[in-house]
Amino acid sequence: MDVVFNQAFAGLSIASILLIIALGLAIIYGTMGVINLAHGEFVMLGAYATWALQTYAGLGVVTALPLVFVAVAAVGWIIEKVIVQRLYTRPLDTILATWGIGIILQQAVRLGVGADSRFVSGPHWLSGNIEIGALVMSNYRLFVIAFSIMVLGATWLLMTRTEFGMKLRAVIQNRGISECYGIEAKNVYSVTFAYGAGLAGIAGALITPLFSTIPTMGTGLVVDAFLVVIVGGLGSLMGTAAAALLIGEVTALFSIVINDTLGRIAVLAGIILLIRFRPRGLFPSDIRH
Amino acid sequence: MKRREFLGHAGAFGTMGLAGGLSVPALLSGAGRAYAAGDDIPVGLLFSLTGAVAVVEHTLHDAALMAIDEINAAGGVHGKQLRAIVEDPASDPATYSDRARRLMIRDKCVSVFGSYTSASRQAVLPVTEQRENLYWYPTLYEGRECSRNVMYGGAVPNQQQDILLPWLVENFGKRIYMIGNNYVYPKEENNYCRILLNELGGEVLHEEYVPLGHSDFSSVINRIRAQEPDVIFSTLVGDSDVAFARQYRAAELDPEKMPVCSLTRSEVEVKAIGGDAAAGHFSSAPYFMSNDTPENQRFVENYKSRYGADSVTHFVSEAAYFQVYQFKAALEKLDPANLSPTAIRDAAVGMSMMAPQGEILIDPNLHTHLWPKVGQWQSDGQAKVILQSEGRITPKPYAAYPGQDCTGDGLVKS
Numbered sequence: 074m075d076v077v078f079n080q081a082f083a084g085l086s087i088a089s090i091l092l093i094i095a096l097g098l099a100i101i102y103g104t105m106g107v108i109n110l111a112h113g114e115f116v117m118l119g120a121y122a123t124w125a126l127q128t129y130a131g132l133g134v135v136t137a138l139p140l141v142f143v144a145v146a147a148v149g150w151i152i153e154k155v156i157v158q159r160l161y162t163r164p165l166d167t168i169l170a171t172w173g174i175g176i177i178l179q180q181a182v183r184l185g186v187g188a189d190s191r192f193v194s195g196p197h198w199l200s201g202n203i204e205i206g207a208l209v210m211s212n213y214r215l216f217v218i219a220f221s222i223m224v225l226g227a228t229w230l231l232m233t234r235t236e237f238g239m240k241l242r243a244v245i246q247n248r249g250i251s252e253c254y255g256i257e258a259k260n261v262y263s264v265t266f267a268y269g270a271g272l273a274g275i276a277g278a279l280i281t282p283l284f285s286t287i288p289t290m291g292t293g294l295v296v297d298a299f300l301v302v303i304v305g306g307l308g309s310l311m312g313t314a315a316a317a318l319l320i321g322e323v324t325a326l327f328s329i330v331i332n333d334t335l336g337r338i339a340v341l342a343g344i345i346l347l348i349r350f351r352p353r354g355l356f357p358s359d360i361r362h
Numbered sequence: 363m364k365r366r367e368f369l370g371h372a373g374a375f376g377t378m379g380l381a382g383g384l385s386v387p388a389l390l391s392g393a394g395r396a397y398a399a400g401d402d403i404p405v406g407l408l409f410s411l412t413g414a415v416a417v418v419e420h421t422l423h424d425a426a427l428m429a430i431d432e433i434n435a436a437g438g439v440h441g442k443q444l445r446a447i448v449e450d451p452a453s454d455p456a457t458y459s460d461r462a463r464r465l466m467i468r469d470k471c472v473s474v475f476g477s478y479t480s481a482s483r484q485a486v487l488p489v490t491e492q493r494e495n496l497y498w499y500p501t502l503y504e505g506r507e508c509s510r511n512v513m514y515g516g517a518v519p520n521q522q523q524d525i526l527l528p529w530l531v532e533n534f535g536k537r538i539y540m541i542g543n544n545y546v547y548p549k550e551e552n553n554y555c556r557i558l559l560n561e562l563g564g565e566v567l568h569e570e571y572v573p574l575g576h577s578d579f580s581s582v583i584n585r586i587r588a589q590e591p592d593v594i595f596s597t598l599v600g601d602s603d604v605a606f607a608r609q610y611r612a613a614e615l616d617p618e619k620m621p622v623c624s625l626t627r628s629e630v631e632v633k634a635i636g637g638d639a640a641a642g643h644f645s646s647a648p649y650f651m652s653n654d655t656p657e658n659q660r661f662v663e664n665y666k667s668r669y670g671a672d673s674v675t676h677f678v679s680e681a682a683y684f685q686v687y688q689f690k691a692a693l694e695k696l697d698p699a700n701l702s703p704t705a706i707r708d709a710a711v712g713m714s715m716m717a718p719q720g721e722i723l724i725d726p727n728l729h730t731h732l733w734p735k736v737g738q739w740q741s742d743g744q745a746k747v748i749l750q751s752e753g754r755i756t757p758k759p760y761a762a763y764p765g766q767d768c769t770g771d772g773l774v775k776s
Contacts, residue, residue: 076585190634194638332571
């Protein structure tokens with residue numbers, strides 16, 4: 074019985090990491106229709122930015138978060154302005170372009186910083202566990218869960234309660250008509266892309282104390298993020314959150330019942346089945362594209 | 363890709379034709395003539411400097427190159443300098459085989475030093491055996507191989523586990539939890555571990571493999587927490603090991619009650635894990651950077667002054683370093699006019715020398731007699747040796763397979 078609760082918490086922890094990685098992608102992919110294969114590299118940049126801030130400026134992971142967000146958002150903004158913006162009418166080409174950007178970023182970090190794994194220490198005030206009976210919860214993992222819910226909430230508010238969010242939704246629904254009403258669609262897209270990149274950066278910063286920080290760390294993460302976005306349904310924030318939770322818990326369930334290798338296969342098979350019967354994901358938005 | 367491959371092969375065939383032409387007079391005047399006929403002795407370095415395994419192989423390349431430069435600075439061998447020919451196989455097994463062919467045929471290297479992974483060694487093997495060349499492989503590996511053209515400098519399962527397992531069972535208990543990445547090395551090590559545990563009356567609570575690069579260990583940690591093993595026997599490699607160690611620490615599992623004992627964790631991984639999270643856990647290896655011998659002090663000092671004060675040496679880079687010295691010692695026993703890879707191999711067998719880990723010896727089966735140790739990691743990122751084998755341990759690459767033995771005549775089945 075203890076295992077059930079502990080494993081449910083493990084699933085929640087996996088889900089929070091999936092959510093925070095997928096959220097940026099959900100915004101870029103779900104709202105702009107850009108399949109951003111460089112998303113994993115944005116996560117990696119976030120991790121390295123945290124490492125640099127910790128090593129050279131002595132900042133802790135949590136203090137570094139806003140700076141990392143701004144830094145990676147700036148990189149995303151530049152990439153959108155220079156490359157992605159020219160490809161909005163050619164969605165398939167964005168796949169190739171962003172894949173190339175990912176490789177360039179990866180090699181740039183490998184050449185500039187080095188290929189070996191970097192060490193980022195977690196925040197000391199978050200070390201330790203909370204124990205409730207036999208349920209043991211790592212404080213840092215609890216923090217990541219809380220933070221990802223916060224980021225989800227902030228993003229939802231941004232999309233639904235601000236003028237920028239309204240403009241963005243307008244542009245998504247019909248770009249031409251929105252431009253007639255004086256909305257600068259170009260700027261809205263740039264800012265959205267930068268925001269998505271910034272979220273990826275935060276994800277990178279949050280996972281460094283648990284994972285290994287290497288130039289290739291984003292490659293596997295981007296696959297997970299796409300799975301979440303596809304299962305959740307395009308353009309739906311709540312769908313993304315629900316999908317992250319579902320995949321996280323199912324992964325935790327399978328890996329304790331079978332093992333991690335077969336569990337992974339079972340999760341992927343489940344996703345294939347799911348999109349066979351719900352091709353637009355769990356919560357497809359009713360936006361017409 | 364196709365075009366490049368084609369050109370690569372065409373180039374290889376071209377030089378092969380040339381080598382074939384030269385080999386006629388070589389056959390008449392003695393087999394060794396084609397090798398090292400010039401003023402220097404060409405040796406190949408085949409370590410990936412780019413791609414996924416470059417992280418580790420770069421350090422092996424650095425260590426081997428340093429040994430070559432040291433030998434040259436001291437006057438070379440028989441008055442000839444060693445000429446290092448560096449190829450970068452870019453972490454791709456097919457490229458390893460192609461570059462090895464280049465080094466052995468075009469450049470007429472008398473030996474090639476290279477490889478970290480078993481996959482790349484096996485890619486080089488056919489070329490090496492076909493050309494009767496000699497490949498110096500520094501890495502610990504899973505055994506079950508007995509080539510007459512490979513000099514194995516790293517530990518095989520019996521050298522990593524024979525002193526370790528009795529000590530673990532005695533000091534921590536008999537209930538072992540096995541965790542490793544899903545490929546051949548962890549499976550062979552665990553296979554041998556089970557044999558030893560059977561003799562010691564130990565018990566395997568759980569044997570588990572995660573995919574290479576797997577990074578979320580929350581389920582594994584929950585299972586460990588529920589089963590409460592005495593020891594976690596780990597064969598996780600690289601990033602998986604780093605992630606596991608950090609999450610193990612974040613879960614506040616106590617190394618005093620449930621230590622992780624790894625066959626693969628070296629100073630490189632500990633640097634990424636962080637000394638705090640690694641402290642208290644164990645590794646089994648023939649070499650640790652903190653080893654207190656004059657040979658090791660010299661090795662570490664030279665390495666640091668050459669590659670930076672924060673660089674680390676580890677149990678594979680040590681072997682990459684001492685293998686060059688073994689090669690040099692073998693060359694010295696031979697007539698410089700009559701060098702050939704097979705002559706170097708035969709001269710190397712039975713030879714002993716002082717390496718940073720202690721006095722090592724090359725077995726007739728071309729594996730190396732080593733000094734296994736168990737180290738406990740400290741918070742400064744170094745290991746403190748707490749158990750040292752009483753003597754050199756003989757390499758038995760087929761220890762888990764009764765009826766098979768790797769000898770000086772190759773694999774013998776009885």
